[in-house]
Amino acid sequence: MKFKSLIITLFASSIFLATIICIWKIMATLQGLNFTSLNFNLNLLLSLGLTLICIFIGNKFNHLLKILILSLLFTILYTFFTENSPLWFSFGIFLLTLFFTNKLKNYNFKYLIQDFTSEKIVFEFLSLFAIVFFALVILFPFYIMFVTSFKTQTALLINPLDLSIGISKNIFEIFKSYFVIFKTYDFGRYILTSSYVSIGTVLITLLFAIPAAYAVARLNFFGKTFLSTSILIIYMFPAIVLVIPLYTVFSQLGLRNSIGGLLIVYTATTLPVAIYMLQGYFRSIPKEIEEAGLIDGQDWFGIIIKIIIPLSLPAIASVSLYVFMIAWNEFLFSLMFLDNPKTFTLSRAINHLTGDAETPRQYLMAGSVIVTLPILLIFVYFEKYLVSGLTAGSVKG
């Protein structure tokens, strides 16, 4: 039992350390460092040694002092074996090993003797590995998008791996792509259009959805069950089957290339989910409050304005944010309905940029950062509301 746990710990932990060091090395390569081999085997060997020493020393020594000395030792050895590594790279290795040895704090012989430890250890390292994996897989494209927007086309063609931002250059040089897309490609206008469209969609959707949701949630009328089931079914129909008829009708009515036309379509496509989400919340409001309002002589309109809306602000917030996100990110309808650059939304404008093969990629990425950043900031700031909206609306997407 003892040996099994020990061996599993050794391998699980050293594979983990070797892997994160490799990832660090790859990230360093993207800063322009010239590494040509990952040396995974060497990493593994060094990590094995480190883990072994760590476990053998156990608690016999001051923990902080132990991990500092061991990490320093490991870093020096590693730097010795690696070709031309600068100081910041070694410092990164040092921090990683420090973190790692700190994780090994509990793993002494006493712990390894216990039952079922080997499974627990594997699970723990798998979790750690999963954290690194998810963070890397998700953030890497965003990182590339962000960093590329600060580079120049020639620099990227000479060495596509060098994504470092020269801090020594002046600010105008670094933010050049952003200046260019605002000046030459008129992105200021597109930001405004996108904001108008998104905020307009939110307002109109709320205006239509709140009364409808109230009726579905509270009032009795003929065809109520039919209506509430059909809301979800309608919601399942995708935009692509609506596109051709809407395109023909809109061209004949002259609604193409107009913000108004876009607003109508966005509102209609987000209405079902907005009604669905709001009516669920309205049902949870106690009926007695409304009855009190009725006795006070309020009509339905007054009840909605004075009682329902103030009480369901959280739900309204999450619906608004969700609808805003859909409208801001929407692409298919803006592609179909807008072909005059004066009416472009941000998404459509970026798509238009790629239509010209000559457009340097850093402009494309600068545009992408501009369209992505606001929505990510809103998401991070209002995460609680948006997540509840997403969960309710996650049938779609």
Place this chain on the structure above:
Amino acid sequence: MSTSLSKIEKRTAYILLLPAVCLVFAIILFPIFANVWISFKEVELKDIRIPEPRAKKIVKNKQDNNSELKIIYKLRNSSLIQDIKEVKFSDKFPKNIKPINLDKRCEFKSQKIKCIFGNWEAGYRENFEIIIKETNNNDINIQKIKANKPDLNGKSDNILLTTDFTLKNFKNVFLNNNFSELLMTTFYFTFFGTLGAIILGIFAAQLVNQKFYGRSFIRSILLFPYVGPVVALAYTWTLLLDPNSGTINSLLINYGIIEKPINLLGQKYLIINMLGIEFKLRLALTTVIFFEIWRYFPLAFLFILARLQGIPKDLYEAADVDGAGPFRKFFYITLPQITAILSILFMIRFIWNFNKFEDIFLLTGGASGTLTLPISVYQQGFAISNIGMGSAVSIVIVLLLITFMIIYFKLIGKKANEI
């Protein structure tokens, strides 16, 4: 008393619902039915434009006489393929002005010239001239004459409203050699995209359900791929995977893992030689499926996480007492608890992935073996500009969708309400 109250209630309900229902009907339900209509017609993109009679007004001075003006109307039919019937023309003039040589087709009444031009065939053109005269022999203000725009209207057949139907579109869709391949590609994309997203979602949910340092950070970034705009993310991926100077290919070459760059989005097949047997991997399709998984696993994650947090804690405590390790807990407690939600999630996500358009369109545009049904709608309707064919493909999508929904409601519709 009570009947009148319930009447008021009914009436209020209908008033409150009316705007929303009308809008949804006009923009969502009407197009679905309109698709049926259009799919039985031979319509091309250029036929949609309604032909209009147009006139360009040119005002010319007469050299010797300022009280007379010559006006030329350049008349034309805007369409080169369709006729216009019963074209009517009218133009207004200021006071004291009269036309001299009025055409037979026209008459002058209360300072207005009204003409009936009859039928204009496709591509019709005519220069229509009149000379006007100021009755008191004063000078004519040219600007005033120019300011009035002539009014024209006419009747034309709207090709969408005629009643000649054809089955040609459906014949083309079904008898096309590629139809089975189209269906298979759509199915692969949908099935593996859904499956992958759910598996990754289970892992992510299991991870976030534990306690660790930086958990809320991981939970927020897990949703980034879904929250970010498709356009930006798809182009970032194209850049990452670019064969010439994309980051992934450069890294792989740099570390000597591959010798030549791989065009991950532009190569239809990758031949893998494994144990002497050759496999053909649909490379571009696989890449697109990976993008799909990457972008939509957050939704599966959210759904599963919500369920995981609802599993009673004592189940795990009992397992701890019995000495079960984390893997056993996962397979014997967690997994059985979430199977119901997984099946619902699979059905719903399957339906949605089946309809995905933007992702593939932006990554490959349907080239190199990634043509799915939704992309085909766009290609037929707008790239080949055959609206009728596009609608016919839309109808195929709607029919399949309805089949999926019936299966969904038959299998788990009732269960969905319980969870």
